Amino acid sequence: MNRIDDAALADLAAEANLAPSVHNTQPARWALDEEGRILLAVDLSRHLGVGDPTSRDMGLSCGAALEGMVMALAARGIGAAIDDLWTDNLLEWRPGYRLAARLRLTGENAAPPELSEWTTRRFTWRARFSPASPEQIERLEHWATQAADVRLAYGHDDLAFIASLNDRASLTIMRERAFRDELARWMRLSSRHPAYSTDGLNLTALQMGRLEGALVGHVLASPLFDIADRLGLGRALVAESAKTMTATACILFYRPEGESPIVSGQAFYRFWLGFTRFGLAGWPMAVLADLPLAAEALHQRFPLPPGHRLINVLRVGPAPTTVPKYRLPACDLLLSGEPA
Template sequence: MNAADITALIEAANRAPSVHNIQPTRFRIDDERTITLLEDTSRRLFVGDPEGKDNQKSLGAAFEGLMLALAAHGFGADIEKLSGAGALRETARIRIATGGVADALEPLTHTRASYRGAFAPPTEADRSALAQIAETCPDLHILQGADALQHVGRVFDDASMEVLRAPAYRAELLSWMRLSPKHPDYERDGLNAAHMALSPIEAFGAGLVLGPKAFPALDSIGLAEPLISESGKVGSAAGVALFHRPTDEPEFETGRRFYRVWLEIERAGLALCPMSVLADVPHVAQRLMRENGIGSDRKLVTAFRIGRRPSTWKQPPRTRLPVSELIVRAA
């Protein structure tokens, strides 16, 4: 493969979901047949994810994206897992081989995107699609019905308030939010206002509400939770899916599966919005698993609210770092 081919592969791999769109995956081109995946350990949620588990999921998703892109061109790969250290930590080495078989999910990598606004009213076709997803993805436990969605919406708001009351967590969250098009990284990484389905006024308000002075003051008089509440958007969904995997599964492998599950939801014609705080707060995750009969041999990875985008919605351009910044030159 030539340099242009490998660059195209890396661009395809970087279409994979990345937690908070941090994009920690880097690619070292060792030769025309070998690519090493590395983690840029400076790009991590040091407060929200101190152990780097979300980064490992993001690396796994990027790896799966690379495998899908290779297979689309008739290639496979021999894979060597690595346990590196340092600022650029080696994670996996891919030696490109022949014999790949195209995957039906690969075309969906070009259009996959989260949707963070309120969904269109669910139809019977949407509910049928959810039933098909549940059959295809046994690691999704799907909740439907007004009462179930109202309950999980309340749990989500309570969990969000629990983490947002920590000033360091709020500051870190804001550092990855791009609330104004004037932000230098608005089109590069993080969560920008367009992708969060926020109007300019809503984006400005979010920055104020989550600020170091306003949030405690609003919280003290009971106004913070109504202002950050997502329960209405949860209630608009066709369903909420709890994504669970074996407890002992490495986070890298969980990330690979995470990407494929997301693509299955896209293939069903539906969109999703991650509700990661439900898994990030241990007692909340345990409660949801217990309430829904998910065994202790499983871990709650995340939750999604799933539905159909309104017909008037226009998907913003993908927010990604340029490929040139993802490639690490071999020493």
């Protein structure tokens, strides 16, 4: 059986951490137990208590990182079996952490998954998209018809519907001061922020200039947003319709109701890498799945299979340039020593 030491785990963790996470919080942490199994734990200090009260997004983020770990192991020819521990809610394993999953190394040679080569080329793109080529559109359409958890929305009318719904839903949630405060804590709106290059949403990821970032930070962290909203300017502050309308398509990603967020998160990472292969970037419009009224409006227009729920909606298209990923150093992703 293959054995993983701390140095190898650090390399694996860095690769796994290329996976997407809500607000780029990167909550997944890794450890080895006495039997050489890889443990996935959640750093609870990175939980979004307001935006993610049920911890679903935190679980999805860790599930995506778990899929990244499986792919990183497979790239080294190492197979692994997964024990999903999410529903056990193991909060006493180590103070400040929740044990989410366990990987048992099988000793079997694992063929590298086809999607693993795209992990370094996946990135988010918040600005306007470039026009897609006919080949990109054809490949995207073919992939969507073959996927079991994807619904493609494209064409002017469908994009306009989603763009308008996203703006309305965003305004609804941004009217909650507690949500804005939490979001502001994860925004790195100055290059002088100590975590600018390691986590959260910085100016590059948000496609903002320095002056725009300073203005946004001031408005979000003060009563100015409420004042502007009362003057009828709130929707203009959050509107992204113009950007959404440049997308090649919006993609609804759904999974079975009751599925563990760990499993859903694994599938979400594969889903995102699936369209990355076509030279497309994406921007999550998670509010469309998180806000019940918005999710219901989408379901009415784009019915999902019975027994499934909407996980996320992404607008996708070719980006004019690439955006670097900002990630924590590998040493910060490891938990050393035995839990108390």
